[in-house]
Amino acid sequence: MRRRCGFALFALLLACAGAHAETLRMAADVWPPFTDARLPGNGLAAELVSTALKRAGHRAEYVEVPWARVLRGVQVGEYDLVVSAWYSEERARFGQFSQPYLTNRVLFLKRKGTVVDYQGPEDLKRYSIAVVRGYSYLPSFDADTTLNKVPVMGFPMGARMLAAGRVQLTLEDELVARSYLNRELSGIREQLEFLPRPLSENGLHILVRRSHPRHRQLVEAFDQAMQTMREDGTYQAIFARHGLPSP
Structure with a gap:
């Protein structure tokens, strides 16, 4: 019925x-x-x-x-x-x-070989993070003015900055990030890795x-x-x- x-x-x-x-x-x-x-x-x-x-x-x-x-x-x-x-x-x-x-699962990425200790929001204050201008990741993250967030035009730019050592973290939906890394960012794919703890599931x-x-x-x-x-x-x-x- x-x-x-x-x-x-x-x-x-x-x-x-x-x-x-x-x-x-x-x-x-x-x-x-x-x-x-x-x-x-x-x-x-x-x-x-x-x-x-x-x-x-x-x-x-x-x-x-x-x-x-x-x-x-x-x-x-x-x-x-x-x-x-x-x-x-x-x-x-x-x-x-x-x-x-x-549903999107948002994960941070770092350069392989670097040490990033991310167990919760307070840990992020130690790192520079490439974020896409205008994106909403998580209300508390978006509103946190104490974080060192570096605006970029899109995930590919943030990923390239990460690989070049210009930032320490970037973030994106896992499937989106993997899609880019398998295609136009394949040249830097082996330089980056995901952190296991998600920022959010949106x-x-x-x-x-x-x-x-x-x-x-x-x-x-x-x-x-x-x-x-x-x-x-x-x-x-x-x-x-x-x-x-x-x-």
């Missing part, structure tokens, strides 16, 4: 969405394997999101720009939604978050601009479509197509 009611609700939402079908501009930065125009379906996250939006009766147009422009574009109405966003109160002021549709959401007149309905329809994708195997099939195990 519970499953049948869920499908009935989704059918109702889909019918309502059909009356307001539109092309939605969804923005992301280059963040393989989740978002990258060079990958099938523009990446795992982009394919999951565009499939869910299609089920909700919309056409998704993928736009790939630097992260700072992604956030700015949603705030000014240039884009309708962010494909892959971690929750923060600041972003919630200008966008409506969906339920999480993926839910990945879409973020729909609050200036959109139907932002709440869009998020509700997206959440329900994603749930039906999990139930009918579409969600798992997209993971398999990208060579990744589904949760």
Whole structure:
């Protein structure tokens, strides 16, 4: 009965969405394997999101720009939604978050041969850390002004600075970091290693601009479509197509 009611609700939402079908501009930065125009379906996250939006009766147009422009574009109405966003109160002021549709495990990386003792937040004060400008990693980490955080434009820059000894740590989602290290950063892959303790495990959401007149309905329809994708195997099939195990 519970499953049948869920499908009935989704059918109702889909019918309502059909009356307001539109092309939605969804923005992301280059963040393989989740978002990258060079990958099938523009990446795992982009394919999951565009499939869910299609089920909700919309056409998704993928736009790939630097992260700072992604956030700015949603705030000014240039884009309708962010494909892959971690929750923060600041972003919630200008966008409506969906339920999480993926989970990211954020790990620190260091240079091999260096000693880094990371057991908790206080230990980080001793190190310089490359962080991507505009990213939200963990609210307490983001807000900690006592840390020596070095802003960079993206993870590849931070990783290269780490390999060159210009910083002592950088951090990224484990799958994202491994994707870069297996591809464009393969030349420095053997110089870096992960710390075992994660900084955080973050839910990945879409973020729909609050200036959109139907932002709440869009998020509700997206959440329900994603749930039906999990139930009918579409969600798992997209993971398999990208060579990744589904949760």
